[in-house]
Amino acid sequence: MPDWLEIAIRTLVAVIALFIATKILGKRQVSQLSFFEYITGITIGNLIAYTSLELQTSWYLGIISLIVWVSIALGIEFLQLKSKTARTFIDGKTTVLIQQGKILEENLKKERLTTDELLEQLRKKNVFLVSDVEFALIEPSGDFNILLKKENQPLTPKHLGIEVGPTQDPQAVIMDGNILDEPLSHLGLNRHWLKTELEKLGVTLENVFLGQVDSYGQLYVDLYNDQIQVAQPQEKALLLATLKKCEADLEMYSLSTNNPNAKAMYATCSEQLQDVIREVKPLLNR
Incomplete structure (x- = not known):
């Protein structure tokens, strides 16, 4: 067998073996590595290269060595x-x-x-003043994690006492102009609903590069033609505006009537509608 053909075959076998080994070791092996995983990755790469190019030794010996290393890594x-x-x-x-807000010099020296x-590292986390930091940690993977002092943390709706509605992962229902039925079924929707929403937006299915539905059932699309401007869904904003108008009308009726019973009824309805608006507003203000 010519050397070039043997090298090609060995390389193909080595790539397949490396792919299988990586799948067995899992995602950790291709993410942030520990010390042992770093050593394992280097060694496996060298074994694969050696198996591919060293013609003086039997190719299966490299595969055996690879299997041993993978077994050790799995055991660890x-x-x-x-x-x-x-x-x-092993990991530290x-x-x-x-x-x-105080730097621990001894720990800094320990980590060299x-x-x-x-x-x-602080600047990478958008922190420029050490005294603003409550805790700064270095993880075994080498990552830095920083917790700012409470007075330096950004405001959230929780700090302001604002309730925010729960959200779920958006589902891609159109990709490359094709409808994806499984995400639609997961949301409890169908193709008829999707086509109706596309008609509301004034776009055709073939012109949609990506279509996503959020957890509130609103469709957002990205078109192949970026020059076309697509209006954002307004159903929630319109619903909130309608509720507020109804509440304002009830309050006006309460103020304009001279009938005590009618005044009390309108005032009660207005207060009840205010409670409804207060509860649904976090869901509609997105």
Whole structure:
């Protein structure tokens, strides 16, 4: 067999073996690596390259070595799942670098980080003042996580006492001009509903690159032709405006009538509608 053909076959076998090994080891092997996973990745890469190009040795020996390494890596992962001590020994543990606005110099030296490197990591998190930080941690993966002091944290609806309606993942119901029936069924919708919504927006199915439905049943589309402007759904805004108009009308009727019973009835209805608006407003203000 010619050398070039043998190398091609070996490379093909090695790529398939590497793909299978990576699938077995899981997503952690291609995300943030621990020390052992980093070593495993380098070693497996070297084994695959050696198996592909070294013609003086039998190719199956490299595959056997690859299987052994994958087995060891799997054993280590299962051991980490079962033992906190093993996880700490292999991956290390989280180290606090800043506590209550104070840099912990000893921990900084332990992680062999300079002040410039620490400040760089803070800037990556949009933090420019150490005294603004409640806690700064370096994870075993090498990532920095920062918690600002409460007075420096951004405002959220919760801080303002505003209730926000729950949301779910939006579902893609149109992709590349084709309808996806499974996401539609997951939302309890059908093709007839989708085509009706497209007609409301004034677009054709063939011109839709991506169509998504949010958890409130509103359709948003992105078209192939970016020059066409598509109006955003207004159903929720119109519903909220209608409720407010009804409440204002009831209040006006209450003020304009001289009949005590009618005045009391309109006032009660107005208050009840105000309660309804207060409850549904978080769902409609999106």
